[in-house]
Amino acid sequence: MLGNFDFDVIRRALPYLFLEGMRFTLTLTALAAFGGLVFGTLIALMRLSSYKVLGRIAGFYVDFIRSLPLVLVIFWFYFLVPYIGQWVTGASRPITVGAFASSLITFIAFEAAYFSEIMRAGIQSISKGQPAAASALGLTYAQSMRYVVLPQAFRNMLPVLLTQTIVLFQDTSLVYVLSIPDFLGAASKVAQRDGRLVEMYLFAALVYFVISCVASFGVRRLQSRIAIVR
């Protein structure tokens, strides 16, 4: 049965798949994870803030985002934002938002919601005595967060944050709805062009599987090394 397969099509497509497709996928993953972490931390701080209004806004945002299918928002965002932009700026025609920018913003918005829950748990895992000691030394709230609480919360949560990033790496393949040549999109293009669907999709699955597996293994190794001894 395997005799009918042409695995050479994969070899010929490798430069395109990795230099274009995988590069896009990894760039999107890295930027979305970074942006998600920054905004996620801010949202977590809002949720834990003593100002109830901030907490409620952040809580609503997280619930809202988590109640929507990611693929729908990617799609919706890409097609609607130009019109919203037009309406906001008062331009005469829909503003241009590239597929990359649009998908990046969507992923950051989603990851911010997920990361915020992780960071919230991380911050809550720090005993109340730590910020109290920081305050007693004269550190302001912001300094206490920056130098005492967040570094510890981040370290405690790093394995979970990285695991979420691996999920994000797989989720980036959803940009196929915008016909962006990420790794899966590139594989799919070659598959359809050459009529080699089975080979290409098998190969794509294998690549995602191997990368995610190796990364998970790395996270587990890291987990035992970075844990703060108490």
Add this chain to the structure above:
Amino acid sequence: MIEINHVNKWYGPTFQVLKDCTTSVAKGEVVVVCGPSGSGKSTLIKCVNALEPIQGGDIVLDGVKVNDPKTDLPKLRSRVGMVFQHFELFPHLRIIDNLRLAQEKVLGRKSEDATAKGMKLLERVGLKEHAKKFPAELSGGQQQRVAIARALAMDPIAMLFDEPTSALDPEMISEVLDVMVDLAREGMTMMVVTHEMGFANKVADRVIFMDRGEIVEDAKKADFFGTPRSDRAQKFLSKILQH
């Protein structure tokens, strides 16, 4: 130095933890606060540097009203050292960095000055060779001595101790108390919540006894250990001193 006037504090709408507490600590004075658990003594000391808010009365620290909303609390707190029951060293920072952090970020000292100051204080508490270690590599007694050094690095005008030896194994208590005794003898203004009556006997000028949120007894050391006026203080002393 520290004036506490008619302080009232509630947890929630009904539970009153501090009832009309009035006392003071003069410059250079060592005041020990004791009492059964739940008597509000830790709460009282945490109100002094506004780690806990109060709902009534006044606390004045070196002429600055602590419970005034206009008071710059971080600045005020940086001038008072505090030592906690559970040490609260920052576990992700090395010992020397624990001592440097607030010196640099709050007082704006240069890194090398903060390090020099930190090393001097570590030497003083006998832990100079541990500067590069992380807190978890030290014993409880050593961690508490680092915590005292960390507070002293800010050149505080007064020191607050919140049950500094309660979380320690018995054999480590004396090494911490020794540091505190030295400090007291050098003339540091100190307010100490503790059950260590030996320490109180050695260096305290006054002893305050609290029970159920009230200051029941506020007396010179000799009077307190001689003839406590209240039944409750007598009972407490007899229980704590018979061992």
